[in-house]
Amino acid sequence: MQLSKRVWFLRVLAVALSLGMLASCGFRRKKYENPITKDTQQPDKVLFDKAVKDLERNRFEVARLTLQTLINTYDTSEYLAKAKLAIADSWFREGGAHGLAQAEAEYKDFILFYPTLEESAEAQEKVCMIHYRQMEKPDRDSTHALKAEEECRNLLVQFPNSKYAPQAQQLLRNIQEAIAEGEFRVGDFYHHKGSHPAAANRLQALVDQYPLFSGSDEALWTLGDSYSKMGPRFRDKTGQAYTRIVKDYPLSPYADQAKQKLKEMEMEIPEPDPVALARMKYEEENRTTKSFTKKSLGLFSKSPDVTRAAKSGTPAMERTQPTIPASVPVPAAGAGVTDVSVSTVNDSSTLDSKPDARANPPKPGDSNSPNGQPASTSSSTPAAPAAQAADDTPKNKAYQPVKQKEKKEKKKKNKKSENK
Numbered sequence: 001m002q003l004s005k006r007v008w009f010l011r012v013l014a015v016a017l018s019l020g021m022l023a024s025c026g027f028r029r030k031k032y033e034n035p036i037t038k039d040t041q042q043p044d045k046v047l048f049d050k051a052v053k054d055l056e057r058n059r060f061e062v063a064r065l066t067l068q069t070l071i072n073t074y075d076t077s078e079y080l081a082k083a084k085l086a087i088a089d090s091w092f093r094e095g096g097a098h099g100l101a102q103a104e105a106e107y108k109d110f111i112l113f114y115p116t117l118e119e120s121a122e123a124q125e126k127v128c129m130i131h132y133r134q135m136e137k138p139d140r141d142s143t144h145a146l147k148a149e150e151e152c153r154n155l156l157v158q159f160p161n162s163k164y165a166p167q168a169q170q171l172l173r174n175i176q177e178a179i180a181e182g183e184f185r186v187g188d189f190y191h192h193k194g195s196h197p198a199a200a201n202r203l204q205a206l207v208d209q210y211p212l213f214s215g216s217d218e219a220l221w222t223l224g225d226s227y228s229k230m231g232p233r234f235r236d237k238t239g240q241a242y243t244r245i246v247k248d249y250p251l252s253p254y255a256d257q258a259k260q261k262l263k264e265m266e267m268e269i270p271e272p273d274p275v276a277l278a279r280m281k282y283e284e285e286n287r288t289t290k291s292f293t294k295k296s297l298g299l300f301s302k303s304p305d306v307t308r309a310a311k312s313g314t315p316a317m318e319r320t321q322p323t324i325p326a327s328v329p330v331p332a333a334g335a336g337v338t339d340v341s342v343s344t345v346n347d348s349s350t351l352d353s354k355p356d357a358r359a360n361p362p363k364p365g366d367s368n369s370p371n372g373q374p375a376s377t378s379s380s381t382p383a384a385p386a387a388q389a390a391d392d393t394p395k396n397k398a399y400q401p402v403k404q405k406e407k408k409e410k411k412k413k414n415k416k417s418e419n420k
Helices: 002-024 043-056 060-073 080-094 096-113 119-133 143-158 165-193 196-209 216-228 232-248 255-264 274-285 292-300 383-391 394-419
Strands: none
Touching (some): 080 096, 080 119, 119 165, 196 216, 216 232
C-alpha cells in the first residue's frame, strides 16, 4: 500500500515537472497585457508590434533590441512610454534573480518619468510582485517579505484609487501573515526557553503591529503567560493580553480560558466586540483550503503558506518600529544626557572674535579645572609655599635661563671696561 502511494506521488511530480518544462520552453504563447490597439502602419508602431510578438514567444532579448531601436530612432514617438514599459515587462517575464532585479529598476524608472500615467500604478504593482514571488517561508530570510510589504504599501499610498489597489491590499495581508508568523515563532521559542522578557517584547510588538494575523489569539495567550511569569509588577499587562482575547477574538479557542484567567485575577471580563465577531465569522466562511497536490508539493516549495491570511480588514500601513522590553526601566525625566545634537556654524567670524579656550587654561585652584579639585579656602595655608609654587610655574621657569644669560653678558661687559 505504501509503495503504491509512493509511485502515485512520483507520477504526479513527474507530470508537474513536465508541464513546467513545456511552459518554460515557449510552447505556450502568453498574450501581452499592454498592446497598442490603434490600427496604423506607422514605423514606430510596426516596431512595437514586432517586439510584442517576440515578447509573447519568449524571445526577450530580441524584443528588447527592437524596443530600444524604437526609443533611439523615434525620440518623439507617442509610444515611448509603452516601449519603456514593455522593456520592463520583458525582464519581468524572463524571471530569475538577474531578470527581476533589472525589471524592478526599469519599473521604477518608468514611474519616475511618467508618474501621472495609469500604467505607473501597474508598474508599482509589478515591483510589489517581484519581491512577493521571492518571499521565503517564515523560518527563513525575511528580506524579500519586508521589501514586498514596503512596495505594496507604496502602491496604496501613491495610487489609492487605482484598479490595482484592492489586489495590493490583499497581497499586503498575505505578506504580513508571513512576517507575523515568523515573529510568532521567535517569540514562542523565547517563551519555551524561559526568556519571558524577550518573548513578551516580540509578541507585544506582533499583536500591536499585525492584528489581522491568523494566530493573534494564540500570540496574546502566550504573551499573557509570559507577563504572568515576570512577576506581580506586570499584572496589568497580563490582564490586558487576556482582555484583548475576549474582546477582539471572541471565537478563539482561547477565549474561555482567558475569561477564566481574568476571573482568577479578579479583573473585569469585557463583552465581545461586534465588529470583531463579524470579522471572525467572515474569515471562517471565506477561508481557503489547500488541495492535496499543493499539500504534497508544499514541502518542496520555498514560498510561505498564506492560505490562512485575512480576507478583510485594513492591513497595517505603518512601518515596524524597534521596541524596548517592558522589563527595562524607563529613565527619569531629565536624568542624564537624553539628546545630543550637532549643528554647522555658518558664521566663521566666531572663531576670530572670541578667544581660544586653549590659550587660557583653567587655574589649578579653579572649580572648573580638569582635575575637578576646587580651590582651597583654608586660612591655615602658609603664604610662602604659595609664592614658591607661583615661582615654579612653567611660565616663570621659561624666563630663568634668559635672566641668567643677561647677567653673564653684563659681567663680561664690566670686565672689558675695567681692563680698558
